Amino acid sequence: MLRPVQLLARVAPQAQPAYVQAFAGGEAALAAAGIDTPPRLAHFMAQVLHETGRGSVLFESLDYTTPARILAIFGVGNHSAAVRAEELPGLVGNAPALAERVYGLGNPRMAAELGNTAPGDGFRYRGGGLLQTTGRGNYRRMGAKAGTDFEADPGRIVDPACALAPALAEWSEGGLNDAADRDDIVTITRVINGGLNGLDERRALYAELRPLLDGDGGADIAWLQDALNRYGASPALQVDGQAGPATAAAIAWFQVRQGLPADGVAGPATLAALRVVAGVAKTG
Numbered sequence: 642m643l644r645p646v647q648l649l650a651r652v653a654p655q656a657q658p659a660y661v662q663a664f665a666g667g668e669a670a671l672a673a674a675g676i677d678t679p680p681r682l683a684h685f686m687a688q689v690l691h692e693t694g695r696g697s698v699l700f701e702s703l704d705y706t707t708p709a710r711i712l713a714i715f716g717v718g719n720h721s722a723a724v725r726a727e728e729l730p731g732l733v734g735n736a737p738a739l740a741e742r743v744y745g746l747g748n749p750r751m752a753a754e755l756g757n758t759a760p761g762d763g764f765r766y767r768g769g770g771l772l773q774t775t776g777r778g779n780y781r782r783m784g785a786k787a788g789t790d791f792e793a794d795p796g797r798i799v800d801p802a803c804a805l806a807p808a809l810a811e812w813s814e815g816g817l818n819d820a821a822d823r824d825d826i827v828t829i830t831r832v833i834n835g836g837l838n839g840l841d842e843r844r845a846l847y848a849e850l851r852p853l854l855d856g857d858g859g860a861d862i863a864w865l866q867d868a869l870n871r872y873g874a875s876p877a878l879q880v881d882g883q884a885g886p887a888t889a890a891a892i893a894w895f896q897v898r899q900g901l902p903a904d905g906v907a908g909p910a911t912l913a914a915l916r917v918v919a920g921v922a923k924t925g
Contacts, residue, residue: 643853645671648686649696652849656696660771662801674809675818679854680908684821685812687846688833692773699799701768701775703736703743715743722748740764744775755779770798771808772833783807824908844905848889851907862888865907868919869895 646665649656671677676685690696705711708729717723722743724732732739741747744755745763756778757763768775774783777792784791787806791798798807812818815832826847830840852862863882870877874891889905896903899914907915 644668645682645686648682648850648853651853652686652846653690653696656693657699657799659699659799659801659804660693660696663771663804666801667805670805670809674813676809676812678822679851680824681818681821683847683850683854684817684824684826684829685808686850687826687843688829689771689808690846690850691839691843692768692833693771698773699769701740701773703739703764703767704734705732705739706734708733711739715739721751737761737764740767756781765795769795771804772811774798774807774811783810786810824904824906826904826906841905845886845889847906848892849883849885865912865915866891868915871919872915 643651645668646661649661649664671682671685676682693699705714708726711724711729711732712719712726714720715722715724717725720743724742728742732742740763741761743763744751744767745757746752746760747763752758752763755762755766755776757766757776759777762777766775766777766780769780774780774791780791780795780798783798783806787803787810789797789800789803789806791803791807797803811833815829817829817832820826820828820832826844827837827840830837830843852865863880866878866880866882866888869888869891870880872895874894876887878887878891892907892911893903893905895915896905896911899911899918901910901914
């Protein structure tokens, strides 16, 4: 089985060095959190990679350069901030101002939820780290769990020596090992995200990661792709040993036809069904 840092190198070669170092030195911490089986590690890393843009994001940027994008994400009807068109001139290309409007005192209810009590808190405590911890209150709470004062020094949340601690604390608080054992990515996403934003991408990441943790990951993915093709996947998959959206879509297609939950993830039930029918072409 690939080690976590090897897994990161395979699926996120552009990951920030701080994250690479965190995983390189974090195997004991992962094991202590019970993230010690292929399904648990794959689910954990799928969430991390989605939240961080495959490891490329340390802190939420909020440096939006077009009015349309700001309104699409934070405008009336799309976000509690309900940003209005007349506000845009002061927010486009101005990350601190947008953060204050969305997470800080410019959005009082959100600020109260996040514990952002002072001017500038919205930007200072914007999303940061492996699971994008957001808000002064959460930085304080996760800092207490990590034994590090993230509230006083928010940059520490991406320090390699500290970065895993808040992510593991959030995972453990949510009881997400049990959800991972059930392949319940919907529950995991709700706990991590507070909703289901990016669920399809999280599923695709899990589908990419999971086979890499069982022996020869490339060979396992290639077998999966070939088996789906034998069953009649259309369009046929390229048997290249590389999981991705097309493979996830074919898995979901197969699951529908087998009466399984169509989540696009090749979990134990899906693999068992596929092994039974792998040599049999689809009929009907």
